[in-house]
Amino acid sequence: xxxxxxxxxxxxxxxxxxxxxxxxxxxxxxxxxxxxxxxxxxxxxxxxxxxxxxxxxxxxxxxxxxxxxxxxxxxxxxxxxxxxxxxxxxxxxxxxxxxxxxxxxxxxxxxxxxxxxxxxxxxxxxxxxxxxxxxxxxxxxxxxxxxxxxxxxxxxxxxxxxxxxxxxxxxxxxxxxxxxxxxxxxxxxxxxxxxxxxxxxxxxxxxxxxxxxxxxxxxxxxxxxxxxxxx
Amino acid sequence: xxxxxxxxxxxxxxxxxxxxxxxxxxxxxxxxxxxxxxxxxxxxxxxxxxxxxxxxxxxxxxxxxxxxxxxxxxxxxxxxxxxxxxxxxxxxxxxxxxxxxxxxxxxxxxxxxxxxxxxxxxxxxxxxxxxxxxxxxxxxxxxxxxxxxxxxxxxxxxxxxxxxxxxxxxxxxxxxxxxxxxxxxxxxxxxxxxxxxxxxxxxxxxxxxxxxxxxxxxxxxxxxxxxxxxxxxxxxxxxxxxxxxxxxxxxxxxxxxxxxxxxxxxxxxxxxxxxxxxxxxxxxxxxxxxxxxxxxxxxxxxxxxxxxxxxxxxxxxxxxxxxxxx
Numbered sequence: 001x002x003x004x005x006x007x008x009x010x011x012x013x014x015x016x017x018x019x020x021x022x023x024x025x026x027x028x029x030x031x032x033x034x035x036x037x038x039x040x041x042x043x044x045x046x047x048x049x050x051x052x053x054x055x056x057x058x059x060x061x062x063x064x065x066x067x068x069x070x071x072x073x074x075x076x077x078x079x080x081x082x083x084x085x086x087x088x089x090x091x092x093x094x095x096x097x098x099x100x101x102x103x104x105x106x107x108x109x110x111x112x113x114x115x116x117x118x119x120x121x122x123x124x125x126x127x128x129x130x131x132x133x134x135x136x137x138x139x140x141x142x143x144x145x146x147x148x149x150x151x152x153x154x155x156x157x158x159x160x161x162x163x164x165x166x167x168x169x170x171x172x173x174x175x176x177x178x179x180x181x182x183x184x185x186x187x188x189x190x191x192x193x194x195x196x197x198x199x200x201x202x203x204x205x206x207x208x209x210x211x212x213x214x215x216x217x218x219x220x221x222x223x224x225x226x227x228x229x230x231x
Numbered sequence: 232x233x234x235x236x237x238x239x240x241x242x243x244x245x246x247x248x249x250x251x252x253x254x255x256x257x258x259x260x261x262x263x264x265x266x267x268x269x270x271x272x273x274x275x276x277x278x279x280x281x282x283x284x285x286x287x288x289x290x291x292x293x294x295x296x297x298x299x300x301x302x303x304x305x306x307x308x309x310x311x312x313x314x315x316x317x318x319x320x321x322x323x324x325x326x327x328x329x330x331x332x333x334x335x336x337x338x339x340x341x342x343x344x345x346x347x348x349x350x351x352x353x354x355x356x357x358x359x360x361x362x363x364x365x366x367x368x369x370x371x372x373x374x375x376x377x378x379x380x381x382x383x384x385x386x387x388x389x390x391x392x393x394x395x396x397x398x399x400x401x402x403x404x405x406x407x408x409x410x411x412x413x414x415x416x417x418x419x420x421x422x423x424x425x426x427x428x429x430x431x432x433x434x435x436x437x438x439x440x441x442x443x444x445x446x447x448x449x450x451x452x453x454x455x456x457x458x459x460x461x462x463x464x465x466x467x468x469x470x471x472x473x474x475x476x477x478x479x480x481x482x483x484x485x486x487x488x489x490x491x492x493x494x495x496x497x498x499x500x501x502x503x504x505x506x507x508x509x510x511x512x513x514x515x516x517x518x519x520x521x522x523x524x525x526x527x528x529x530x531x532x533x534x535x536x537x538x539x540x541x542x543x544x545x546x547x548x549x550x551x552x553x554x555x556x557x
Contacts, residue, residue, distance in 0.1 A: 039370040039394040048435015088508040095504035104243045104435040155425045
C-alpha cells in the first residue's frame with residue numbers, strides 16, 4: 001500500500017550562509033560571489049539540490065565502512081533506498097526509486113517583513129594574506145544573514161511500510177549530522193550553521209494510522225534537541 | 232466527453248527540457264507536452280500499485296481521458312498554441328519587422344484568437360498587443376550546480392528552469408469520459424503535485440498546487456465558453472491540435488494532406504526502476520507539435536516503445552482538437 005508523508009520544518013540560519021549563485025553578470029562594483037536568489041522576489045533561496053546532496057553525503061559518510069566515499073550508486077542500502085540509484089551495482093543489485101522529494105526552500109513569510117528593514121543578505125569582506133610578503137588579496141562574499149528562517153518541505157513516499165520507521169530514524173540522523181555540519185560554502189570558516197525547528201509530519205495520502213504518523217513526528221522532533229549551536 | 236480546466240500554480244521553478252534534445256538539462260521550456268503529462272501521471276500510478284497502473288493505461292487506450300498540453304495562463308487570459316497554417320494577412324510578409332515579430336509569437340491569447348483567424352488586409356492582427364499580453368509570463372533561470380562525488384574533482388553543470396510570474400501558471404484542459412476517469416486523474420494529479428513534474432523534481436523543482444477544476448460546460452466565464460465552443464466544434468474548416476499527437480500510420484496520409492504542422496522530437500528517459508538494470512532512453516518519436524492544423528480529424532497513436540525491457544513503455548499521442556472556421 002502506498003502513501004505520502006509531507007515533512008515540514010523551519011530551517012533557521014544560525015551563522016551567515018553562502019550558497020553560491022551565478023555571477024554571469026558582473027557589473028563594476030558588484031559583489032564577487034553572490035548567493036543564489038529567487039528570480040522574481042530577488043530574495044535568497046536554499047535549493048533542494050543543496051540540501052539533498054549534503055544530506056546524502058553526510059548519511060553515506062556516516063554509514064560507510066571506509067573513509068573514502070564510493071560512487072552514489074554504491075551507497076549503503078539504507079541511504080540508497082531513500083535517495084534512489086541510477087544504476088544497478090554490486091552493493092545495490094536492483095535499481096531503486098527515490099523515496100524523498102526535496103523542495104526548494106523559500107523565505108518564511110513573517111520573517112520576510114522583518115528582514116526587509118535590514119535586508120536578507122550582507123556582504124562580508126575577507127582577505128587572503130600572503131605568508132611570504134603579507135600582501136592582502138581581498139574578496140567579498142555575499143551571505144544570508146543569521147536569524148533568517150526558511151520554509152523547509154520534504155515529501156516522503158511510503159513504498160514499504162516495514163521500513164518507514166527505520167527510514168525516518170536514518171533521516172533524523174541525517175538532519176542531526178547536518179546541524180553539526182554546514183550548508184553551503186566556507187563552512188570550516190564558520191559559515192552555514194543551520195538548525196531545524198518545529199518539525200511536523202502530515203499524511204497526505206496515507207495507509208499509516210495516525211499513531212504511527214505521530215511516532216514518526218516524534219523521531220524527527222529529537223533532531224531539535226541535538227542542535228549544537230544556539231544563537 | 233466532459234471537459235474540465237485545471238490551473239496549475241507552481242510553487243518552485245520548473246525544468247522542462249527543450250524539444251531538440253540538445254543541451255537538455257541547461258534548457259527550459261514553458262509548456263509541458265501532453266505525452267509528458269500522461270507519463271508523469273503514469274509514474275505516480277506505479278506508486279499506487281499494478282491495479283491503478285492498469286486502470287490508467289486502459290483509460291488512455293480507450294481514450295476515456297484526454298488532455299491538452301499544459302499551456303500558460305495569466306489571470307483570466309488563456310494562451311493557445313500558434314496555429315501552424317500560413318495566411319498572407321496574418322503573416323504580413325511585406326513588412327520584415329512584423330515578420331520577425333510573428334516568429335517570436337509562440338502563443339495566441341484566447342481573447343484574440345478569433346481576431347487572429349479572421350485577420351485580413353483591412354483588419355490586420357495586432358501582433359504587438361498579442362506579444363505584450365504574453366510578456367514576462369515566466370522568468371528563465373540558469374542555475375549553477377556542482378556534483379561532488381567525493382572521488383573525482385567536482386563537476387559543475389547547469390540546470391535551466393523557469394519561474395512563473397505572479398498570477399501566471401499552466402492550464403490543462405482535461406476531457407474525461409466518465410466520473411471514474413476524472414477521479415483517477417485527480418488522484419494522480421494530486422500525488423504528482425507533491426512529488427513535482429519535470430526534471431530535477433527530487434532536487435527541489437516542479438512542485439505545484441492546482442485550483443478547484445473548472446467544469447467547462449457549466450462555467451459562465453466567457454473565455455471558458457469560447458474555449459469549449461472550439462473543443463466541441465465538429466463542423467469546422469480546420470482542426471487545430473491543442474496537444475502533442477501523431478496520426479496512426481494508416482491515418483497519416485489522409486490526415487496530413489493539406490495539413491500544416493511542425494514536428495517535435497519526443498525523447499527522454501524511461502522513469503522506471505523495473506524496466507532494466509539502469510535507466511534507459513526512450514525510443515525517440517517525432518510527433519506533431521500543438522498548433523497542427525488539419526482538415527480531417529484523426530484518432531492518434533498510443534505507442535508501446537519498449538525495446539526488450541521488462542514491461543511496456545507507452546507514449547500517449549491522441550489528439551485534442553479545437554475546430555475553427557476560417
